[in-house]
Amino acid sequence: MRLTIKEPDIDIGKDGFDKHCQLGRAKTGKVLSELVEKTEDPIVIALDGSWGSGKSFFLKCWTGAHTNENDGKAKVIYFDAFEHDYLVDPLIALTGVLSDQFDPNSKAGKAIGAAKKAVSKVWRPATRIGLAAATAGVSEIAGAVGDAVVASSNEELSKASENFWKKEDGRRAAMKEFRTALRKLTEPDNDGIPQKIVIIIDELDRCRPDYALTMLEVIKHFFAVDNVHFVLGVNLNELQNSVRSRYGAEIDAGKYLQKFINVKFSVEGDKWNKYNKGSFEYFKKLAETQGLTEDQYLDFINCYLENMPPDRLPNLRSCERLVTSAILAPARNKLAYRPDAHILAGLLIMESIDPDTAVLAREGELPFETVQKTLGLRANRTVPDPSFLDEAINRWSFCLEEDLNWPENDQRASGWPPAQTNNRGDIVPRLAGLLWGTIRTLDIE
Incomplete structure (x- = not known):
């Protein structure tokens, strides 16, 4: 006798709703498939649901159902954010899981290889600072220059500042390289049909607050490419708490998240x-x-x-x-x-x-x-x-x-x-x- 309920044995990417779901959520899955297939602009979809409402179950089933049950053409990639939040930089983890989906010798694989090289230019141990600077985080830059003032003469400060900006210019260039590589990954085939990419980010609300918010920043600044879409499995109320944890209780957390999320779905749908x-x-x-x-x-x-x-x-x-x-x-x-x-x-x-x-x-x-x-x-x-x-x-x-x-x-x-x-x-x-x-x-x- 088991005292705990065994998780459904879902073969992610192959199994769909037909095999596992008794809640009639295949209909919601079809609506989601239609949305990502019809949309060209990069979109971020939040699949919102309370704790225990079945978000992960839905997303794991939809990963396979999109192609096998809904006739979707987009390549769907499942990523468990909570399993990776021990890492400093979600960009590294996302690029890695993307790389695993393609033959390195194929056209798509070579495009991913170029993206990985671009990431290596952007990444450094203090990744969050690097990202903030690369996206015009002036306060971070001021802090770095301020440290140099304490330790250096005016001449050394000038050199340090010059070197700093050269590095940041290089990182901005690397961000462009990364997006260029993604465009090659999604460019149309001989029939003029683009290769859409849908990346599922599951368990985002369970991650460390800093990791969860950095993930949103990475998606916004690095993956804003046509035909690249994201579906987030998240409790938006908990994600708003992450925003308040970083920026203070006075911030309008809901409005802040609107900068990153385009569409909201309710996982509970029409079954309740x-x-x-x-x-x-x-x-x-x-x-x-x-x-x-x-x-x-x-x-x-x-x-x-x-x-x-x-x-x-x-x-x-x-x-x-x-x-x-x-x-x-x-x-x-x-x-x-x-x-x-x-x-x-x-x-x-x-x-x-x-x-x-x-x-x-x-x-x-x-x-x-x-x-x-x-x-x-x-x-x-x-x-x-x-x-x-x-x-x-x-x-x-x-x-x-x-x-x-x-x-x-x-x-x-x-x-x-x-x-x-x-x-x-x-x-x-x-x-x-x-x-x-x-x-x-x-x-x-």
């Missing part, structure tokens, strides 16, 4: 709407794959998810965490008592969506309003199973609403409310403790 609950289907697939059973509260979890509003459903990563948590939870058939499955299943779902709710539940500070909001427990709402929804509301209300007047003789055949409960406010903390290890016994039945 009132007609189609993509993440619920994903959970059911995971539960089946992992062998989750009713003794692990599968039936109650399914009822909750089936009745939740689409905007309250856990995202894909949260679904994975939910399955893992349910596997680790004490199975009902292994316990000497029958703890309330409505509450246990609800706690598992809430913890997968917002881990802070587990802390509140253990400490007896979980408000009923939080449960209502997180699980979508609203009465008089059209749902597939209104009786389950009503029962869940009643049980959570009994446990958490302080001024609730519950009839003393309302003891149901199911054993709810618990007959031996002296303090109904203890029920949720005790069940949370059962799930997350603070206690292993219950004095309620």
Whole structure:
């Protein structure tokens, strides 16, 4: 038995949506393919999505789907930025991955070879400073000249300044060489059709802030060539935090990013709407794959998810965490008592969506309003199973609403409310403790 969800085994560049995707995102992939194929000007597309929304999964599938399912002609190259952010300069990493895609003896390979030579002229250990200077970063230049003032005479300063500008002129020339090489890489074939290049930059928002922003600068200044496009897998809110980390909290981070990003896509697309609950289907697939059973509260979890509003459903990563948590939870058939499955299943779902709710539940500070909001427990709402929804509301209300007047003789055949409960406010903390290890016994039945 696996306690973690195995990542899909996607052959990047070959496999597409048909083989792996159950969320209907192939339609979004086709729209993206049409955009890059029809556009000649260099564009940067941000595929925006929250943590766990499936950005990487989408991009890995689209890398192969563009050619094999959408009849795209552009060469699509996948690059995981997070795997390379230990490097100083993203330009080196990007040029390297681009070089790996072409035979060095081919026309395209020779063009990449010329680009690599140009990069070697631009690069130096303090790459970020070099890039700033090459793109008219006057403050960096002033700093370098200022250091020379301290250490040199006026004559030496003059020579140092002259040498500095010669080097920077050389770097600007190298940038032009690099773009010229890219143009050769994308120039039309005998039929007049250009070789489009699409570079996917995935996991950009997980990178060090300085690396992520330098990547955007490199794309803007080095790759601004017709028929060269970029698709960024990113959480734009997190990327805006990177901007604030570098430039201060007062900067308009959204407006700053507009300088680098031309088009925004939402990875969640049309699957999260009132007609189609993509993440619920994903959970059911995971539960089946992992062998989750009713003794692990599968039936109650399914009822909750089936009745939740689409905007309250856990995202894909949260679904994975939910399955893992349910596997680790004490199975009902292994316990000497029958703890309330409505509450246990609800706690598992809430913890997968917002881990802070587990802390509140253990400490007896979980408000009923939080449960209502997180699980979508609203009465008089059209749902597939209104009786389950009503029962869940009643049980959570009994446990958490302080001024609730519950009839003393309302003891149901199911054993709810618990007959031996002296303090109904203890029920949720005790069940949370059962799930997350603070206690292993219950004095309620």
